[in-house]
Amino acid sequence: MGVFHRGVRNAFRNTVRSASVIFILALSICMALIMFMSLKTVQTKIDSVKSSIGNIVTVSPAGIRGFEGGGQLLTSENVKTVSEINNVTKVVSVLNDRVNNGTDTNLQSAIEAGNFGNRQGNRQFRTNDSSNTAINNSITQRTFTPPIQIVATSDLSNTASLNVAQFEITSGTLFDVNTSDNVALVGKDLATKNSLNVDSTFQAYSKDIKVVGIYDTGNAFTNSSLVVPLVTLQNLSDQSGLISEMVVQTSSIDSVGSVANDIKTALGNSADVVSQQDNSNSAIAPLQNIKTISLYGLIGSLVAGSIIILLTIVMIVRERRQEIGVLKAIGASNALVITQFSVESLVLTLTSSVLGILLGIVLSNPILNVLVNNSTSSTTPSGPGGGGGREFARLGAGIINGSTNSIRNLHNVIGIDIILYGLLAAIAIALIGSAIPSYMIAKVRPAEVLRSE
Amino acid sequence: MLSVKNLCKEFKSGEHKVLAVNNLNMEVPDGIFASIIGRSGSGKSTLLSMLGALDKPTSGEIIVDNTDIAKMGDRKLIKYRRDKIGFVFQSYNLVPNLTAIENVMLPMEFAGMNKNAQESRASKLLKSVGLTEDKYLRRPKRLSGGEQQRVAIARALANKPKLILADEPTGNLDSSTGSIIIKLLKNLAKSEGTTIIAVTHDIGIANQAEKTFTLKDGKLTN
Ligand SMILES: Nc1ncnc2c1ncn2[C@@H]1O[C@H](COP(=O)(O)OP(=O)(O)O)[C@@H](O)[C@H]1O
Numbered sequence A: 001m002g003v004f005h006r007g008v009r010n011a012f013r014n015t016v017r018s019a020s021v022i023f024i025l026a027l028s029i030c031m032a033l034i035m036f037m038s039l040k041t042v043q044t045k046i047d048s049v050k051s052s053i054g055n056i057v058t059v060s061p062a063g064i065r066g067f068e069g070g071g072q073l074l075t076s077e078n079v080k081t082v083s084e085i086n087n088v089t090k091v092v093s094v095l096n097d098r099v100n101n102g103t104d105t106n107l108q109s110a111i112e113a114g115n116f117g118n119r120q121g122n123r124q125f126r127t128n129d130s131s132n133t134a135i136n137n138s139i140t141q142r143t144f145t146p147p148i149q150i151v152a153t154s155d156l157s158n159t160a161s162l163n164v165a166q167f168e169i170t171s172g173t174l175f176d177v178n179t180s181d182n183v184a185l186v187g188k189d190l191a192t193k194n195s196l197n198v199d200s201t202f203q204a205y206s207k208d209i210k211v212v213g214i215y216d217t218g219n220a221f222t223n224s225s226l227v228v229p230l231v232t233l234q235n236l237s238d239q240s241g242l243i244s245e246m247v248v249q250t251s252s253i254d255s256v257g258s259v260a261n262d263i264k265t266a267l268g269n270s271a272d273v274v275s276q277q278d279n280s281n282s283a284i285a286p287l288q289n290i291k292t293i294s295l296y297g298l299i300g301s302l303v304a305g306s307i308i309i310l311l312t313i314v315m316i317v318r319e320r321r322q323e324i325g326v327l328k329a330i331g332a333s334n335a336l337v338i339t340q341f342s343v344e345s346l347v348l349t350l351t352s353s354v355l356g357i358l359l360g361i362v363l364s365n366p367i368l369n370v371l372v373n374n375s376t377s378s379t380t381p382s383g384p385g386g387g388g389g390r391e392f393a394r395l396g397a398g399i400i401n402g403s404t405n406s407i408r409n410l411h412n413v414i415g416i417d418i419i420l421y422g423l424l425a426a427i428a429i430a431l432i433g434s435a436i437p438s439y440m441i442a443k444v445r446p447a448e449v450l451r452s453e
Numbered sequence B: 001m002l003s004v005k006n007l008c009k010e011f012k013s014g015e016h017k018v019l020a021v022n023n024l025n026m027e028v029p030d031g032i033f034a035s036i037i038g039r040s041g042s043g044k045s046t047l048l049s050m051l052g053a054l055d056k057p058t059s060g061e062i063i064v065d066n067t068d069i070a071k072m073g074d075r076k077l078i079k080y081r082r083d084k085i086g087f088v089f090q091s092y093n094l095v096p097n098l099t100a101i102e103n104v105m106l107p108m109e110f111a112g113m114n115k116n117a118q119e120s121r122a123s124k125l126l127k128s129v130g131l132t133e134d135k136y137l138r139r140p141k142r143l144s145g146g147e148q149q150r151v152a153i154a155r156a157l158a159n160k161p162k163l164i165l166a167d168e169p170t171g172n173l174d175s176s177t178g179s180i181i182i183k184l185l186k187n188l189a190k191s192e193g194t195t196i197i198a199v200t201h202d203i204g205i206a207n208q209a210e211k212t213f214t215l216k217d218g219k220l221t222n
C-alpha cells in the first residue's frame, strides 16, 4: 500500500466527519462555481448590450426634434466639423420632410388617421386658423389624412439613420446615395395603398418622382414612408445644404462619451447632442450590480472553501500528531507524511467539487434568476416618459426595454471549461488548505512519541 | 559496537534548564540484550531517543558503524531511523487504521521494497512473533495488548535493523505477557544478531539482560 492509497483511505477514516466536511465544502464550491458562471454570463451580456447599443452619437439641430420645435437646421459645414473630430469614423447626414396629400403630393398615406390622427389633425387646424373662430367651431370633425414622411440619408446601409431596425428591399434596387435624380424607395404599405410598382411614378413637390424600389422595415410607420436621395430632398424641399440630423459613428463604444462631448464643444448652441452613453450606462447598471455581487460571492466562497478545508486538515493533523510522530520514527520523511495528508485533503476537495459541480448545474439558473430579479427591481430604469422627443423615445424604448429583457434572458451555460475551472479551484483550495497543516506536520518532533508515554 | 561519548542533552523552557542527559559515556557490544533502568525522570527516554536519532544531542558523540550520528544531516537521519533502528514503544503505537500486516509492511514501503516482498516478509515476521494468521488483517483495536506489542516487534524488525530500542515495552502488559514479550525480544536478538536496548522498570527483566545500565540524573551510576 502506497502513500496515495493511505491518503485516500484516511480521507474516509471518520465517515461522519468526512461526510459533513464534503457536504459543506461542496456547497461552497457550488457557490463559487455559480458565482463564476454568473460573472462570465453577465460579462458576455454587458459586452453584447454595449455593442447592441452601439457606438453612435446623434446630433440634432438645437430646438428641433423631428417636426416639433423650431430653429435652424444643421449645415454641411457642421457635418465637416464633426467628421474631423477624433475617433469619429463616419457621419451620416439625414434630412426629414413630410408631404400632405392633395397640396404636396398625389400619394395617399397607408396609415389610417384613427382617433389619434384626427385629434392631432384637428388641433393643427385650430392652431393654424385660430383667428377664424367660425371655422374652428363649425368644423369639429374634419377628416384628417396623416402626412407622408420622407427620409433622406447619405448612407442607406445605416439603418439607424433611417430610424429602422431592418431595411429590406423587396423589389427593385437601391439608388445611388449621391444622385440628385428624382427617384424614391417606397415603403411596402404605401406602395400597396397607391398601387405603386418599380418604375411607376408619383407626384410630389410638383415633380414626377420615379419609384426604383420597394422596401420592408417590418414596421407600419416606416413602411408608409418614402426614402429619397439626400440631394434630391434638399433640392425638392428648398433646403439645399441643410440636414435635420447627423448620425455619428465612433471608433469604439468606449469613445462615445468623449466624442459626444467634443461635438457639443465644436457645435456649441447650434446642436443638441444625444449620445447613447447615458442610456447604456443605466441599461448596464443592473448587470454591473450582478457582476459585483458575483465577484464578491466568488471570492467569498473560495475563501470559505479554503478555510473549511484548512480547519479540517488542521484538526486532523492535531488529532493524529502521535501517528505522525510514529511514521517519522519508523523512517518516513516529512515529504512523505505531507504528501499523505495532501492526498487526503485533495480527495476531500475533489469529492466535494464533483458534488459541488452537480449541485451547481442544478442550482445555477434559479440563483442567477434571483440575482437578476433583485437587482432589476432595485434600479428602476428611467423610462421614456412624456415630453421626450422622438429621439429620446426611440432610445428609451429600444435600449431600456431591450436590455431589461436581455437581463431576464440571462442563462447560465455549463461548459467543460467551467467544470475544469471548478476542478482547478478545488485543487487550489486543497493546496492552500494543506499549506499550514504541512508546516505543522514538519514541526512534529518524532521524539514526542516517547514523551507521551 | 555502539559507543556513546560525553553525551549531553539539555532542555530549555524559558529560563528553566534541565540537563536530561549529563555527560554520559557507554558502550554496548553488538548482538546483546541490554537493559537500562532508573527512576522516572532519570533521562532513559531521552537517551533512547538520541540513540534512535529521534532527537539531536546538545553535545557529544554517538558512534554506530563507525559514524557519528550526532553529526548526520536530516536526510541521512531519516535513512538511519528507517534502516538501522527498530522502535518498540510502551503504548505500541501502531497506526490505527492499518491492519496488523499493513503496519509491519510500512517501514518496508518507506525503504522502497516492492509490495509482494513486503507482504511475504511481513507475514514471516508476524509468524515469528507468534501472531496467528487469522489476525493478520485485524486492525490494532481488535488485538489484545500483547498481540499489538507482537505486531510492533515485527514492525521493528521489518528492515532488519542493527539496533532495536524498546522503551518500557512491557509497561502496559501484565507480567506473564510481559515476560513472553521479553523472551521473544531476546530470542529474536539472538537469531537475527540484533542488538536490543530495552528501558524497563522491572528488575526481573533487567536481571535477564546481558548488560544493565542504571541511570540517575542523566548519568550512569555503574
Ligand atoms: N521535550 C522536553 N522538554 C523539556 N524537558 C524535557 C523534555 N523531555 C524530557 N524532559 C525532561 O528531561 C528529564 C528526563 O526525562 P525522560 O528522559 O523522559 O525521563 P525518563 O524516561 O527516564 O522517565 C525530565 O526531567 C523531563 O522532564
Ligand SMILES: [Mg+2]
Pocket: B044, B045, B046
Ligand atoms: Mg520515559
